[in-house]
Amino acid sequence: MSIVTDWNLDVKRYLQSCSDGIPEADRPRVCPHCSETVMLHRHGRFFRCVFTLTERFVIPIFRFRCPQCSRTTSVLPAFLLPKQQTAVDIQEEVVRGETHGASRITMAQQSAAWPGGPWSVRTIRRWCRRWKDMLSKLEDRLAAWLLSRHPQVALPRGRGAGWSLWFACWERLRTSAQEGSLLHRLNRWARPLSVTVPG
Structure with missing residues (x-):
């Protein structure tokens, strides 16, 4: 574990x-x-x-x-x-690419330019499926977390709103680059416990 x-x-x-x-x-x-x-x-x-x-x-x-x-x-x-x-930033690039309409074949070809690549279409599909499942499980928590920091914001409505809306919302609301990406946040929540810096 x-x-x-x-x-x-x-x-x-x-x-x-x-x-x-x-x-x-x-x-x-x-x-x-x-x-x-x-x-x-x-x-x-x-x-x-x-x-x-x-x-x-x-x-x-x-x-x-x-x-x-x-x-x-x-x-x-x-x-x-x-x-x-593969670090979360590579997998986020793939998820963002698919969100913007790139096919998995295109993403697999693009991955040849990244260290460790190329990755197969099956691997790309597995990453996209894993993150989609993770978002589905953590979407309510994500909404509550964002609202606790920005109560005035209009969040994507309904479950399954889709990556593009959540990515746009995240970029608008995260307080600093220290927060990292949306997928970093989901990864931290998906584990049973987290080690956190006090304060």
Whole structure:
């Protein structure tokens, strides 16, 4: 099982802030297995190759062990999904492309220009389906979250409003680039627990 961090939306910032391990203040304090509130113990790391729209990186993924149930947990940065090498920004580019009418064949051909590409039409279809399912599950939470910050805004009406409306709304309302992309936010909510920076 993995926890997704609520920080480090950018690979380079992740590498800088985690050069000596996850900062102590950001260490997991709830076990995703047994739900105990406890300081998880450091339990090593492994390395994963990550492809963004512009570069290839090798990053450390840190593991922690629960002193209560003895099960281990990996802590993933928000730009990465479990068991994946493609960063969220590549997958968002694909979802946006399809939203703007590009076919999956076109997106697969375009992916040849990105580090790690090209990706097959089947992979593109799998990404689009996964994110569509995630949006469907989290659409109400997304609407509530945006309204809590911008109560005056008119949000897309009804479930299944579609990516284009949510992307437009997100770009208009996110408070800063630090917030990251819409897919970063959905990725953080989709995991069972998040590691968050206090404040």
